[in-house]
Amino acid sequence: MTFHVMIIPTLDCPSNCEYCWGSKKDSGMMEIEVIEQIVNWLDGFRDDYVHFTFHGGEPLLVGYDFYKKALPMLKNATTHKEAGFSLQSNLWLIDEKLAKLFAEYNVAISTSIDGPLEINDHQRGKGYFDKTMKGYKIATDNGVRVSFICTFTSYSKDYEKEVYNFFLENGYNIKLHAALPSMRGNNADPWALSQEDHGKLLISLLDRYLNDLDKIEIKDFDHICKSSFMRRGTLCTFADCMGDTLAIGHDGNIYPCYRFNGMEEWVMGNVSDNPSMEDLTKSKAWKKLEEFKSFVDEDCADCTYIKFCRGGCPYNGIVATGTAKSVDPQCIAYKMIFKEVSDRANKDFLKSSMPPLMGNSNQNQKKKYSVMDLMLKR
Ligand code: SF4
Ligand code: SF4
Secondary structure (H helix, E strand, O other), rough: OOOEEEEOOOOOOOOOOOOOOOOOOOOOOOOHHHHHHHHHHHHHOOOOEEEEEEEOOOHOOOOOOOHHHHHHHOOOOOOOOOOEEEEEOOOOOOHHHHHHHHHHHHOEEEEOOOOOOOOOOHHHOOOOHHHHHHHHHHHHHHOEEEEEEEEOOOHHHHHHEEEEEEHHHHHOEEEEEEOOOOOOOOHHHOOOOOHHHHHHHHHHHHHOOOOOOOOOOOHHHHHHHHHHHHHOOOHHOOOOOOEEEEEOOOOOOOOHHHHHOOOOOOOOHHHHHHHOOHHOOHHHHHHHHHHHHHHHHOOOOOOHHHHHHHOHHHHHHHHOOOOOOOOOOOOHHHHHHHHHHHHHHHHHHHHHHOOOOOOOOOOOOOOOOOOHHOOOOO
């Protein structure tokens, strides 16, 4: 089991994306002493492989010297096995020195682009596209692996084909996000995707993706198909994430996940106090997440997909309803895509057990992959 520790050096960000709910201007910056405390805290905390993700706000704001010290300290933070690293950034602040350092520590980067320049900059602000793509070039020229996070909003859903083709034509791998409302304000609300639109979008994108599995990777579909094949979630959204993911804020406060960062009521402890897992489970935040889990066990009990959905993301549920007694409001979208995957898998299974019809093969037809290929993808 991988233990995922998210490090949030700051919630500040130089960008001003219209629908962002994860940043906070003039927020504090993490000092290297907090990394020392994280390393001490992890010593004996849990005997599992640790993956660290630097997240924000914009994590590059803390600069080269921070990472030059932090990466070697964290690399051997647990005796179990060398730690892995990823970082989520808009890449505006990357330079050759930082890129070389990230390449040395095999840091995998995800960066956010929502499609071609016009669509991206309409959602994320003028000039965003060029700055991020410049950073992408610096990172990849120096040997860093970079993939993209594409957020679909109530606006860009109408440009699905253009957005998909942009990533396909450039051979960029992506992870999909649906724009969500926020716990911190209502700026994101007009951009949020409705459940039905989200479900339709996922089904349509899956259909496109099944033509192009040899050219592009859309991680969400790989996970959704694998999860439904294995009957257990392989992505945090579709698993009980409690305890297997923790996030550390700039001041050492521990939260259930980066999405709760900076909200006092979600603090579970502080790394400077070296809390054990048992200590964290006594926090109010943990108890609230337990409420979510119990509610899902009850409310989703009759759902065909409960084993590999687990009520979706608790943060999404809590934002939408203001209470932990909730499920992810994207439930309808999840049901739509899980049903699509299951229907396609059943059809594929039936087809494979029937002899081919004479004269029904079309040699010129474009090869189309199946969800079975995704279920069995390594
Ligand atoms: S709260 Fe949501 S995003 Fe965070 S780890 Fe859990 S499922 Fe994932
Ligand atoms: S699809 Fe909906 S009802 Fe089913 S487990 Fe997920 S959140 Fe619950």
